[in-house]
Amino acid sequence: MINFQYVRTSMVKTALSLAEKDAHSAFIAGGTNLVDLMKRGVIAPEKLIDINYLPLKQFKLINNTLHIGALATNADVAEHEIVKERFPLLRLALQAGASAQLRNMATMGGNMMQRTRCGYFYDTTMPCNKRNPGSGCSAIGGYNRMHAIFGTSENCIAVHPSDMCISLAALDAVVVIAGTKGERKLNFNDFHRLPGTTPEKDNNLKKNELIVRLEIPTNPFNKNYHYLKVRDRSSYAFALVSVAAAIVINNNLISDARLALGGVAHRPWRLRAVEAFLKGKQATTANFEIAAKLAMEGAKGFGENDFKLKLTPNSIIEALNQAKSKA
Ligand SMILES: Cc1cc2nc3c(=O)[nH]c(=O)nc-3n(C[C@H](O)[C@H](O)[C@H](O)COP(=O)(O)OP(=O)(O)OC[C@H]3O[C@@H](n4cnc5c(N)ncnc54)[C@H](O)[C@@H]3O)c2cc1C
Ligand code: SF4
Known part of the structure; x- marks a missing residue:
């Protein structure tokens, strides 16, 4: 790990101008991903700007929209009364x-900014287009058991590792971003990117911008919902496949549906066509099976991760059945 400077501030404006002045700086929040990356030499910021003293831990329900500050911890959000009652899908994903x-x-x-867990990205002796653009992708033809089956490119087949983000994609959250010229908003589903020809870019946050809060509209998805995470160990492991599923059912008829997948793409993989298919259908396993088949259109395995081609539709069916059977 190389030497670095450390600064901290309690003002968003100062944090942004400190970042703008120094091209080799990085914001540090909980540090649980950033410090790992620094220790392994994957990144080497010259200055860390500690944002933990910024006033960004708020929870507010304003006009039927929950505002959560970017510095609220995953534990505090999962335990918050409003989240428990109105956004239980987010709570389940956080707890997973x-x-x-x-x-x-x-x-x-x-959590939104955490980097992929592709082993080659962390191994600085190996080619990796995300860490070192143009060097190649070691996972294609290499060890790719954890890797993507949707939205891949010849440059990168890594997956986005977060659980929380899969539920936020399903819940149509909005990301509020601050820059030196003011604030802008981005739909959560437009925040993360596919690898394409620029796998080094995980998301659409510009250099020196700061995520200041998330806004989640209240919704009817707090009764029949489920977050299913399939992983190698029951805790402390990233998803092989995960499913955020929520449906609104009246007399066994589905009037609305939300579905997003984790562990299968470079970004949370929202299944809008499948949601459209489910609307107006009976909540039956037979219809969930058709939905799962539809979800797999365009999926492609890379050898060691071929099992995901079967695991994913089975997980979708299971998550929908679990959501349906919630009391
Ligand atoms: C052993 C282990 C197991 C894990 N398992 C899981 C798992 O199963 N599921 C899961 O979802 N996650 C898992 N994680 C990842 C964990 O959730 C992330 O490390 C954590 O959410 C990152 O948050 P942080 O505040 O510590 O970020 P930091 O490490 O402080 O920062 C991460 C990145 O975000 C940037 N950043 C931080 N805040 C902001 C902001 N407000 N605006 C702009 N940029 C910002 C930083 O500059 C940095 O680039 C695991 C981590 C570890 C170490
Ligand atoms: S999958 Fe992406 S992160 Fe992994 S080695 Fe290939 S380019 Fe790097």
């Missing part, structure tokens, strides 16, 4: 992530 200790440190903004 990492460990209790990590969730106490991990922040909402940091």
